[in-house]
Amino acid sequence: CHTSGMLTPNGKEYAQKIPREELTHLILKLLQAWKEPLSHFNQHIEHHQELPDDSLSKAKQISNMVHELKTGVEKVTEKARFLMYNSLNGMASSEGTGLSISNEANMMSDSDFIHCFRRDSNKVQSYLKILKCRIMPENSC
């Protein structure tokens, strides 16, 4: 996966140890890393006639969701003032690396692409849940 290079905690303890800001940053980085590849993927599969129609719409839906999720997390972090200035800068710089990453992504096969996306979305979900229970422990945690 093109995001394999990112250092992400791959266990509960590691995820809990990381400070919240870093975790948030990580989430945003991940989401950002998938923005481009997803749009490319959507364009790519539109030419596949053998796929059923709802797959195409689902893929579009997923891209939209990722984008919305990213926006949402950004908003939340802004409000909570997690993101420090340097983090923001970090984000900006990662934009550049993101491009190269997405190039890599374009070379993946479709099944690998989907596999990687599945894994990364699971990561994002887990991190977000941990964040949630850390920030607001009373909500079903």
Add this chain to the structure above:
Amino acid sequence: MKQGFISSFQIILQLALTTAGLTGQSYPGKPTIVRCRSLEKETFSCWWKPGSDGGLPTNYTLFYSKDSEEKIYECPDYQASGPNSCYFDKNHTNPWRTYIITVMATNEIGSNSSDPQYVDVTSIVQPDAPVNLSLETKTSANITYLWAKWSPPPLADVSSNSHVYHYDLRLKPEEKEEWETISVGVQTHYKVTGLHAGVKYVVQVRCILDIGEWSEWSSERHIQIPSGESPPEKPTIIKCRSPEKETFTCWWKPGSDGGHPTNHTLLYSKEGEEKVYECPDYKTAGPNSCYFDKKHTSFWTIYNITVRATNEMGSNVSDPHYVDVTYIVQPDPPVNITLELKKSVNRKPYLVLTWSPPPLADVRSGWLTLEYELRLKPEEGEEWETIFVGQQTQCKMFSLNPGKRYIVQIHCKPDHHGSWSEWSPEMYIQIPTDFRVKDMVVWIIVGVLSSLICLIMSWTMILKGYRMMAFILPPVPGPKIKGIDTHLLETGKSEELLSALGCHGFPPTSDCEELLIEYLEVEDSEDQQLMPSHDTPSKNKKMIPKETDSDSGRGSCDSPSLLSEKCRESRAHPLALQTQDVRAVQENTGAKRSWETQCIASEQKALLFNSESAKSSTWPAAQLPNNHLPMFAYHSTVEAHNIVLSTTNVNVSPVLVGNEEKHQSQYPITETVHDNMEKQREMEISKTDQTTVQVKQNRHSDKPPFLNPKLMDYVEVHKVRQDEEPTVLLKHKENTGKTEKYTVPGTSKEYTKVSTVVNHNILVLMPDSRIQHTPVSQEPAMETSHNLQQGQAEKNMSYCLTAPSNCKRETSGSEYMDPSSFMPSFK
């Protein structure tokens, strides 16, 4: 020569045949029955082989007959056993009979039938071969056994389980030719001993029913007897699971060990790494397992896991198994399941079920999110009802039946990428019956009371059945004329009737008189303006209001002449009068009889009298014996005195006093006549009139239908004409032109009902019919006169009839006889 002839004949025959063959059409060839077979003695099938079809489409039909019967049947089922077959099912199979079967081939040209086949079902029984033969070698104490297992042949009709098969088993080494056959008996397994190690064997089984033939041999099975020295077989990895998304375990299944103790090792490597690790923990999770603890578990990486089996002879490696721990989470079942019974607002109990997530799952940190699902069913029920609960750890169940026992189970799964846990252990719920003592008590009381009531009712019915009936369905009352004997009426003895009606018993006795006295209306002097004889209508008399009462009629005033006549006679002949009266009454159309009595009894002539002595000479004065006053129920305020004729002439103290102003009832008052009798009559009449009026009033003391007691208006008699029609002209006292309208209860001052208006100036008044027994005065000559009945201008009006019922618009429950109905004789 002969031979030549024969040979040429043969040639010709062959030529003919070939010609026929060349054209390709001939009758079909003879079919042959190949085989008949029964699988289990209850059904059987027969197959045939067709002959040549002669070039045309050929139909095959199978005919059979039983034993020596003549009747021929056709095959019941051509399909079940395939083409060119016939299947006889249970209903068509009789094992004790012999079937004679022939097959006939038919085409357009002709037909051909096979030779008959004699089939005895019991002799053609042959089951199918056994199935599912499985072989296994077991080694113990250096001896290797072969375990063989199989199943009986399957039958289409599964219900017939009663078949007992005997089995045979045969085996031989692969390379050899000779079979070793073993008779197994009725079991479906067998242990074979004495096998050579390292040799590959072939095994088969067959079966037979109690009668018939052996089945075919089953398909072959091969088995290798372990030689005792061989590397182990390849193990297989069964599954890997993580109970809480932090650790995971893998299990494998070893293959055969090849005769030597075998070691298993698990090796794994992670995605992206080359290094191969060995299982960190073989023990924790039990035999043939490997437990990865937290340190060795990484998420979002794929593990490549293999198991190696090693023994002295060699080793064998299983296939690799790829695992990403995030997707193999299967939690433990939830714990701490508690039930609580709560009562909702309307006293219906509901169940609150709460539970906790499994202890290992870390839900608090959000690392693992679980979703729950519970299922319940009544204890005796069969189907579970599954309810998805989501992430909450409690559930309220409302729709449970009281008094029943339920079984509840819960399980959970991670919200994404995982599998469901096992169901929690069964939990039994007993719903308490919603049994309120109060309800039961109420029902008991109700039951007891109703049974008591039933008892009482039945008892009273039994004892006093008749009276009850009388109470419930009161008999229709008969006429209530006092002194009248209904039987007399029925028999039509008019004379007696009249007598009854008339003088003798009729006039009421003292009480009547009292009534009369009480209620007698006497007109005031003012009202005496009426000049009976000479006055012109010009005097402010309104003549009688013209209008008539709709239901008028009856009470017509008697013509004075008549009256007088009658009067004169009446004394002597009260009966006659009565007769006349009656007649008059009768002739009065539809005299509502209510007044009959009074009317008839008292020859009421419309007598109006005023205080002055009016001289309606012709008017027969109503005789007014004191006690013969018509009994009208008076409730008027008029103090009834005697009916005094207003006229001073009258000896008899006029009972009829001019009515008080207060009453102001329009009361036609006639001058009394000279006669006492007349006067009396008049008075009576008037009185009766009054009384009638009064009566009317009286009667409805509460609500005189048309009369306000206080507002009795009396119509003064303006004039009495004695000419052709005895009429009494009424002076309408107050209301010009307004007649008595009776229908205005309480409001009008009308007193009596006008039954008809005759000649525009004759008012026939109708009394209120309610006057029941006011016994008219026994005055024979009492005629009922409504207050002023103006004679209907008919001779026949010899009376004023109190027009009863139809007058009153209201109810008039007529308890009065209708003399007219039985008066025909008087006509």
